[in-house]
Each structure stands twice: as C-alpha cells, then as structure tokens.
Amino acid sequence: xxxxxxxxxxxxxxGQQAGRGELVRQVPVALRAQQAAxxxxxxxxxxxxxxELLQCGVLSAEKDLYLGKLALTKFPKSPETWIHRRxxxxxxxRDICPGVGERKEQVDGEGGGDHRDGGHRDGDRGDSAEDPxxxxxxxxxxxxxxxxxxxxxxRYPSNYNAWSHRIWVLHHLAKGNLKILHDELSSMRLWVxxxxxxxxxxxxxxxxxxxxxxxxSHHQNQSQSQSSSHQTQTQTQQQQSPSSxxxxxxxxxxxxxxxxxxxPPPHRSPAGSPTQPNGEASTLGSExxxxxxxxxxxxELFQDEMELCTDLIEAYPGHETLWCHRRHVFYLWHQWxxxxxxxxxxxxxAQANGSSSSSPHLLNHALxxxxxxxxxxVPAHSRLKCGPDSEMAAxxxxxxxxxxGEEEEEEEEEEAAERESTTAAxxxxxxxxxxxxxxxxxxxxxxxxxxxxGSSSSSINATTxxxxxxGGCxxxxxxxxxxxxxPACPPPSLAAEEAFVSSVLSSCRSPEQRRFAAxxxxxxxxxxxx
Amino acid sequence: xxxxxxSVIHKGxxxxxxxxxxxxxxxxxxxxxSSVQEFMTFTSALIVDRSSLGSRASVKEQDYLCHVYVRNDxxxxxxxxxxxxxxxxxxxxxxxxxxxxxxxxxxxxWPSGSPATIQYAALDAYLAKYQNPREADxxxxxxxxxxxxxIILHNTMxxxxxxxxxxxxxxxxxxxxxxxxxxxxxxxRKQNSCCVVM
Numbered sequence: 001x002x003x004x005x006x007x008x009x010x011x012x013x014x015g016q017q018a019g020r021g022e023l024v025r026q027v028p029v030a031l032r033a034q035q036a037a038x039x040x041x042x043x044x045x046x047x048x049x050x051x052e053l054l055q056c057g058v059l060s061a062e063k064d065l066y067l068g069k070l071a072l073t074k075f076p077k078s079p080e081t082w083i084h085r086r087x088x089x090x091x092x093x094r095d096i097c098p099g100v101g102e103r104k105e106q107v108d109g110e111g112g113g114d115h116r117d118g119g120h121r122d123g124d125r126g127d128s129a130e131d132p133x134x135x136x137x138x139x140x141x142x143x144x145x146x147x148x149x150x151x152x153x154x155r156y157p158s159n160y161n162a163w164s165h166r167i168w169v170l171h172h173l174a175k176g177n178l179k180i181l182h183d184e185l186s187s188m189r190l191w192v193x194x195x196x197x198x199x200x201x202x203x204x205x206x207x208x209x210x211x212x213x214x215x216x217s218h219h220q221n222q223s224q225s226q227s228s229s230h231q232t233q234t235q236t237q238q239q240q241s242p243s244s245x246x247x248x249x250x251x252x253x254x255x256x257x258x259x260x261x262x263x264p265p266p267h268r269s270p271a272g273s274p275t276q277p278n279g280e281a282s283t284l285g286s287e288x289x290x291x292x293x294x295x296x297x298x299x300e301l302f303q304d305e306m307e308l309c310t311d312l313i314e315a316y317p318g319h320e321t322l323w324c325h326r327r328h329v330f331y332l333w334h335q336w337x338x339x340x341x342x343x344x345x346x347x348x349x350a351q352a353n354g355s356s357s358s359s360p361h362l363l364n365h366a367l368x369x370x371x372x373x374x375x376x377x378v379p380a381h382s383r384l385k386c387g388p389d390s391e392m393a394a395x396x397x398x399x400x401x402x403x404x405g406e407e408e409e410e411e412e413e414e415e416a417a418e419r420e421s422t423t424a425a426x427x428x429x430x431x432x433x434x435x436x437x438x439x440x441x442x443x444x445x446x447x448x449x450x451x452x453x454g455s456s457s458s459s460i461n462a463t464t465x466x467x468x469x470x471g472g473c474x475x476x477x478x479x480x481x482x483x484x485x486x487p488a489c490p491p492p493s494l495a496a497e498e499a500f501v502s503s504v505l506s507s508c509r510s511p512e513q514r515r516f517a518a519x520x521x522x523x524x525x526x527x528x529x530x
Numbered sequence: 531x532x533x534x535x536x537s538v539i540h541k542g543x544x545x546x547x548x549x550x551x552x553x554x555x556x557x558x559x560x561x562x563x564s565s566v567q568e569f570m571t572f573t574s575a576l577i578v579d580r581s582s583l584g585s586r587a588s589v590k591e592q593d594y595l596c597h598v599y600v601r602n603d604x605x606x607x608x609x610x611x612x613x614x615x616x617x618x619x620x621x622x623x624x625x626x627x628x629x630x631x632x633x634x635x636x637x638x639x640w641p642s643g644s645p646a647t648i649q650y651a652a653l654d655a656y657l658a659k660y661q662n663p664r665e666a667d668x669x670x671x672x673x674x675x676x677x678x679x680x681i682i683l684h685n686t687m688x689x690x691x692x693x694x695x696x697x698x699x700x701x702x703x704x705x706x707x708x709x710x711x712x713x714x715x716x717x718x719r720k721q722n723s724c725c726v727v728m
Binding site for chain 2: 154155193194195196197315316317319
C-alpha cells in the first residue's frame with residue numbers, strides 16, 4: 001500500500017522538525033496522496049499530513065478547505081471530513097481574530113463557556129481599524145461554509161453531518177448575529193419547501209428559531225435591566241454594552257453594525273428593537289422600548305414559521321417531517337409564552353435576575369424537555385427526537401449552543417428551576433380541574449411545560465399581539481412591509497392548532513396524513529394540556 | 531423533491547415505442563449519467579408495456595416513483611420522480627403532456643416514431659418547469675379532478691412482470707440498454723446492491 005512521504009519519517013513528530021524546505025517539496029506529493037486516497041485508512045493518514053502542513057504554514061488553510069469541499073462532493077456525509085474542516089476553521093478564526101481565539105481556547109477547555117465575555121474583553125484593546133477587514137474575511141468564510149453545507153445537504157438526504165456543521169459554523173463564526181440568523185431563516189425557506197422530508201433541514205430551522213428567540217430575549221433583558229440602573233447586575237451589563245461594537249464573541253457581528261452611532265433605519269434592522277444586533281447602550285438607552293417590540297418580533301417569528309408549516313402540510317400531505325416540525329415549533333412557542341407569562345407575572349418584583357433568567361430556559365428546556373415530550377404515543381417522533389439528541393450528546397459540538405446557555409446563566413438556574421417547579425405544581429391542579437386529564441399530562445410536560453391552560457395563554461396572546469401588531473411590522477424586511485402592518489395569520493394558540501388538525505382530518509385523502517394528524521392531536525392533548 | 535425524466539411512449543401490440551423523452555440528470559455524478567438515462571428509458575418503456583389501457587399507476591423502485599398514465603388510444607407517458615414529489619402533480623403533468631402531444635403529433639406516427647423523427651419539443655420545458663410543483667400547478671384544481679383510489683400502486687417493478695418473467699432477462703434482451711449498462715446491471719446484481727443506478 002502506498003503511503004504518503006510523510007509516513008516515511010520514522011518519527012512523525014520528527015517530520016515537523018524537518019526543514020521547511022523538505023516539507024515544501026512534500027506538499028504536492030501529500031496533496032496528490034490525499035486526492036488519491038480512497039480508502040479511509042489512507043485518508044486519515046493524509047488528513048494528519050495536511051494538519052501538519054497547515055501547522056507549519058506550508059499549506060494554506062483556504063486550499064485545504066477547497067480540497068475538503070471537493071471531497072465532500074463525493075462523500076457528502078463523511079464525518080472525518082467535517083471534523084477536519086472544523087479544525088481548520090478554528091485555526092483560521094484564531095488567525096483572523098487572535099485575541100478572541102485565544103480567549104475562546106481557554107474557555108473551550110472549560111467546556112465552551114462564555115464567549116460573549118471573552119470576546120468583549122479582548123475586543124476592548126482591539127484595533128478598530130482592522131475590524132472591517134476582519135469581519136469581511138469572516139463574513140466570506142461564513143458564506144462559503146454555508147454554501148458547502150447546502151451543497152452537501154443536497155447530495156445526501158437528511159445529511160445530519162452537514163447540517164450540524166452548519167450550526168457549528170453559525171455558533172462559532174456568527175454568534176449573536178441577529179441579521180445572519182434572520183437571513184438564514186429566510187433563505188432556508190425555499191430549500192426546506194423543496195425537501196419536505198429532510199428532518200435535518202427542519203431541525204436547522206428549529207435551531208435558528210431557538211437562537212433568535214434567545215438573542216432577542218437577551219436584548220430585551222439587557223434593555224430592561226438598563227432601565228433599572230441601581231442593580232449590580234445591571235451595572236455589569238452596562239459595562240459590557242458601551243463596548244458592544246466589539247463585544248460580541250466574533251467581530252463578524254460588527255459587519256452589519258458598521259454604523260454604530262446612528263440607529264439603523266427600521267426596515268434594515270432585523271432585531272426586535274431598533275437597536276444594533278449587539279444591543280448597544282446608546283440606542284437602547286434612548287429607545288427603552290426593548291420589551292414589547294422584541295416580544296412582537298418573536299411572536300411574528302413563530303407566526304411565520306407556523307404559517308410555513310401549515311402551508312407545507314397542506315401542499316404535501318403525508319410527510320411526517322412536517323408534522324414533527326410543527327410539534328417542535330409549537331412547543332417552542334408554548335414554552336416561550338409560558339416564560340413570558342412567568343416574567344410578566346413576577347415583574348412586580350421587576351428584578352433583572354428574574355427577567356433575565358427566562359431566556360436560558362428556552363434553551364435548557366429545549367434540551368431537556370423533548371425526551372419528556374415524546375412520551376406521547378408516536379414512536380417515530382420519539383425516534384427522531386432521541387436520535388439527534390443522543391447523537392448531539394456524543395458529538396459534543398451542536399450542543400455547544402445549549403451548553404453555552406446553561407453556563408452563562410448558571411447562577412440564575414437554581415432560582416429559576418425552583419420557580420418552574422412551583423409553577424408546575426400550581427398549574428397542574430388547575431389543569432386537572434379544567435379537564436379530566438390524568439397525571440400523565442402533567443408528567444408528560446414536566447418541568448414547567450405542561451399544564452398551562454391553552455385558553456388562558458391564547459387570550460394573553462391576543463392582547464399582546466394586538467397591542468404590538470402596530471410595532472411588529474417594521475421588524476421585518478421590506479418585502480413584508482409592503483404587505484401592510486397586520487400579520488397575515490393569527491398568532492399560534494392551542495385552539496388554532498386544534499382547528500387546524502380538525503380541518504386536515506376532514507379534508508385529507510391520504511391515510512398517512514390522517515395518521516399524522518391524529519397523532520399530533522394526541523400529542524397536543526397529552527403534552528400541551530388543555 | 532425532483533423529477534428525473536418525462537417520456538411519451540406508444541403502447542403497441544407487441545412492444546412499447548419511445549416517442550420522445552426529457553431527462554434531468556444533474557443530481558447524478560457525471561460518469562453515471564448515460565447509464566442512468568438508459569435505465570430510465572428501459573424502465574419507462576417496460577412500465578407502459580405492462581400497464582393496461584386507460585390506467586394510471588405508480589411504481590415504486592428503491593427511492594424512485596414512476597408514475598404512468600396510459601390512455602385508451604394507446605398513448606402513454608411516464609414521469610420518474612423521487613418519493614417527496616407529490617404524485618397528484620405528476621398525474622396532472624402527464625395528462626397535460628399527453629393532451630398536447632396528441633394534438634401536435636399525428637397518431638399515424640405513433641407506432642413507428644422515434645425521438646429523432648417526432649416533432650414535439652415541449653418536454654424539456656415541462657420537466658424544468660415542474661421541478662417546483664407549486665409554481666407549476668394549481669393543486670386545488672387537481673385535487674378535485676382526480677380520484678386517487680383509481681391509481682394502482684406497485685411496490686416493486688417485479689409486480690408488473692408476468693409470472694415467471696425475470697427482470698434480469700428483460701434487461702439482457704432490452705434494446706434500450708447499451709452493453710455497458712447491461713454489464714453494470716449484472717455486477718450490481720451480483721453484489722446484491724440491485725442496480726444502484728436505477
């Protein structure tokens with residue numbers, strides 16, 4: 001078996017110490033070896049060789065990425081290729097933003113912790129002159145990665161590796177960047193409509209939704225906490241925000257916020273409030289309207305997603321993926337609504353602690369709850385849930401987002417967890433009174449998800465949406481604006497879901513569609529409660 | 531969701547005659563394309579041959595669904611799609627194509643025609659347009675017109691064949707398949723992967 005020249009060195013480490021000249025001569029041979037390597041064994045060898053060449057600076061990272069891209073056209077699923085790609089991207093990121101990278105490495109050792117803080121502290125001493133250049137490079141890198149992922153996703157159905165790579169890239173290269181999250185959400189609409197049984201594609205949309213809700217809620221909390229400046233926590237946050245042009249973990253986020261001083265015109269701003277995506281102090285302080293506007297934005301996000309889901313379910317009957325997606329989205333909405341209710345009901349104390357603790361729960365629960373949610377009698381659905389979750393746990397990378405959230409708000413977790421359990425305990429008896437559901441409804445939605453009566457939440461929905469519908473319009477991009485301020489469809493609610501299921505069951509002809517609709521109805525009953 | 535091929539075939543007394551076809555093989559790797567095309571032609575002709583007049587059917591083969599409509603005047607059309615593409619839209623497309631074809635091409639030419647001699651150029655455009663089913667078709671209209679219970683569903687190609695007939699034999703005898711494709715089919719069968727191309 002022919003092995004690359006790097007293998008001829010008796011000691012692999014010795015290869016690195018060999019003169020650069022020798023390595024330079026070996027580059028073309030190594031690359032050819034890589035290209036020729038069809039067997040996995042040789043591929044691993046060649047990949048190690050490439051890593052070494054990269055570390056010596058002999059091989060450029062861009063070239064290596066290009067080679068990887070070619071490999072992916074033939075083997076779109078290959079996990080090693082994706083893993084290697086992430087290694088290269090991390091190196092490139094360190095090169096582009098050295099301060100951030102180092103900080104990140106340190107906290108990565110602790111398990112992927114607080115990126116935002118890390119970025120900010122180094123960004124303070126960063127060179128503002130180089131920022132646009134850096135962010136441009138990162139932006140191009142990001143775009144290329146999106147392209148590669150999309151390509152690989154098209155070549156293999158439900159290509160989990162490609163999609164989780166995509167999530168990883170967003171998480172590391174564009175963390176906290178609302179504009180990019182919004183752009184991804186809108187650009188994926190068509191793709192997902194043309195691949196209606198691609199679970200991973202829809203899972204990506206769910207990730208985007210979660211991330212957007214989290215980011216928007218975070219800004220909302222920042223604005224709320226800034227309005228009450230006598231809190232210690234507020235002060236720390238305020239310290240963060242003046243330097244927020246550089247405060248996000250990656251300077252790529254500064255690309256869209258290139259005009260820090262003036263608030264962007266409403267139609268440009270994808271964020272809930274008319275502030276920079278990074279939530280700068282200047283605009284936040286002047287507006288102070290973070291609360292209702294972000295709520296409206298989030299609500300609209302959910303509305304749009306449900307509308308898309310409805311549209312696809314009706315157009316393409318008999319695809320389980322669409323129904324699973326609907327469950328995810330509705331569940332997310334349901335949780336978010338509950339947290340809103342929680343924070344608004346506890347707003348009498350109006351502590352930053354209380355309100356800011358609502359944001360991580362969506363993430364914590366999104367991670368923890370789904371296995372409980374699948375207690376409902378749909379084996380296929382639970383297969384879907386358990387599969388990706390367990391894979392994610394094993395892989396370690398897509399969980400970064402969730403792990404990150406947990407660690408950031410650690411101190412509030414216990415407090416909030418206590419509140420959650422008491423709420424659940426309070427609400428469960430209530431729901432039992434309203435409906436004769438057995439304990440399974442409470443346990444099915446354990447941890448605060450179950451039990452809130454659908455009718456009360458939908459009425460709250462109605463008031464918030466009506467009060468914020470006028471403000472809601474300019475969160476969207478211009479296309480939407482032209483349609484006018486009123487949302488096209490009513491906000492999600494349990495009643496609306498029931499109505500939808502009934503209409504599907506009455507009009508559908510496909511037996512699979514009927515089956516999925518019936519299971520969805522059962523899921524609604526057992527998990528969401530009445 | 532994708533459409534791979536669209537063909538118009540005349541169901542003769544003794545054999546099925548390919549009149550015109552369009553293919554979209556962009557999702558296949560370059561070197562596979564000629565074989566894939568041949569197999570699609572072979573399959574389409576076989577399906578028309580084994581379908582009765584005035585019938586609609588969907589034949590499932592691996593990840594592909596072949597939808598066929600053979601009219602009472604022996605003119606048939608087959609569209610090969612993936613399993614995401616809504617079958618309703620496929621049948622609407624077949625209706626449309628056959629309608630137009632029968633008006634533009636004289637029935638005299640059907641039994642003996644070939645893609646080279648037949649003057650009908652719209653198939654490629656239809657195939658391209660219908661790649662996005664919603665842009666191409668008003669679904670609600672089709673829903674009303676078509677009674678789905680009349681469409682026969684075959685779970686494999688084998689169920690189309692007559693008793694004792696083997697697909698391998700048909701492949702060997704086929705005039706649509708080149709030698710390379712036949713050899714490829716043989717090796718694929720041996721490896722038990724059953725014709726990964728088609």
